[in-house]
């Protein structure tokens with residue numbers, strides 16, 4: 191039957207595509223429904239400029255690190271075009287003169303660089319990295335763990351909890367203390383314990399506030415730094431960040447090719463308006479155009495507010511669960527600015543022409559922790575940051591496939607504007623915000639402003655309306671402590687299952703999300719397949735009892 195499938199995936203972002211590939215690989219007749227005209231969700235490569243349709247931009251997310259090698263292998267992603275160019279060093283040119291470059295793979299050069307600001311900090315650097323590696327050993331493997339249902343007395347949940355505790359048996363008192371600190375401290379307090387130089391602390395603070403509605407002095411930001419720095423998903427590889435070939439849309443395209451290869455069908459311009467739920471079980475979906483499609487298994491990868499509050503009749507869900515999703519925190523105040531450049535920036539501190547090494551990694555505007563904090567304080571009181579911070583990259587320095595005509599694309603991930611800006615476009619104010627940031631780069635790299643050929647400013651409202659990122663949060667929900675691990679997205683439902691039988695959750699609002707890692711989509715498919723196997727086993731046992 192044309193409108194009957196074994197499995198439907200709602201949302202063709204990278205997680206939905208991963209789920210689809212795994213389910214199709216298991217032999218399920220699988221359909222992906224994506225509302226937009228193109229796939230990838232927040233992992234997308236697009237051409238935003240009508241007057242330059244040939245220019246391609248990695249429009250929202252911009253670097254990849256956390257995709258587990260197992261997913262890459264299982265889905266043969268490399269054969270389908272997945273390729274990552276490891277990015278270059280961290281670079282910050284300071285308004286008062288000078289610069290800082292951090293080479294992750296070159297301790298000697300990094301020591302020289304750090305010693306320009308503090309000999310003590312330069313000496314502390316290797317120990318800091320060792321400390322982070324220790325943290326990665328503990329926390330990395332947890333990313334691919336299914337969170338236990340803490341507090342449940344069901345024997346299977348108690349066994350899961352015991353297994354998790356057993357897997358952590360090698361952890362020492364010292365490691366537990368380090369992880370506790372990481373989970374509870376602000377990135378500012380953590381860095382104050384290690385370093386003295388404002389410039390070096392500025393460099394390390396950025397990862398603590400990426401995508402976060404919190405300044406560096408807020409508790410919990412140390413964990414956000416770990417989520418972004420560790421890069422080890424406990425799957426045999428300590429990852430480093432890199433530019434996927436063809437932009438982030440290249441990642442989604444590779445996964446889509448794999449899913450199609452396993453037999454999945456993918457429809458775009460197919461907005462799901464609701465799920466068909468009766469008696470606590472899902473039976474399929476209804477599209478915006480009124481079409482109904484049946485399936486006994488549905489994986490939703492939408493923001494939890496949309497998935498549960500808009501697409502399922504309220505009476506089908508437990509009150510506690512509804513309350514948890516209503517209280518889900520989903521702010522971030524992020525603005526993405528994409529620029530097409532006629533020429534690469536030439537920083538006064540490090541004059542260059544062409545593709546210099548310091549342009550191949552992060553090209554930051556986050557000189558100190560105090561600077562970053564001031565940007566948050568502006569937004570907290572309802573104003574766009576007077577001096578926004580920016581995590582900039584120029585992927586075209588390494589990925590020449592993106593724009594073969596040689597035009598460079600600079601992608602600026604910036605913060606903050608007020609979280610409430612998700613409610614309205616604020617177009618003119620966003621333009622003024624972008625102007626201010628561009629002026630800041632121009633100050634340290636004169637001529638930068640005049641090198642801009644095109645610009646594209648994506649604020650929280652567009653992220654919500656166009657991409658379904660409610661509140662403009664880049665991860666489908668904040669990475670704050672009360673929304674992590676067994677609490678993501680709600681207590682009792684962190685195992686990628688939902689209160690509705692047959693409905694699974696593979697969105698970034700589950701454990702290991704956000705980020706472009708595919709883990710939620712993978713785990714949701716695994717949960718669905720395990721349940722199917724168990725149900726088939728029960729059916730076989732019942733039949734054999736009868737015969």
Ligand SMILES: Cc1cc2nc3c(=O)[nH]c(=O)nc-3n(C[C@H](O)[C@H](O)[C@H](O)COP(=O)(O)OP(=O)(O)OC[C@H]3O[C@@H](n4cnc5c(N)ncnc54)[C@H](O)[C@@H]3O)c2cc1C
Pocket residue numbers: 200201202203204205206223224225226229230231232233249250251252253254255256460461462463491492496524526603653656657658659663664665666696697698699703704705706707
């Ligand atoms: C500006 C920005 C920068 C980021 N930078 C990075 C980065 O550099 N590295 C990184 O790892 N992560 C980054 N992230 C986070 C990361 O991109 C996301 O966590 C991840 O892409 C989310 O993937 P997903 O598949 O869970 O959801 P999504 O990508 O949100 O996919 C959900 C899909 O569902 C579709 N949809 C919505 N409503 C419906 C409907 N009713 N019916 C059918 N389909 C629907 C959407 O169009 C979308 O395609 C960034 C995010 C943003 C916004």
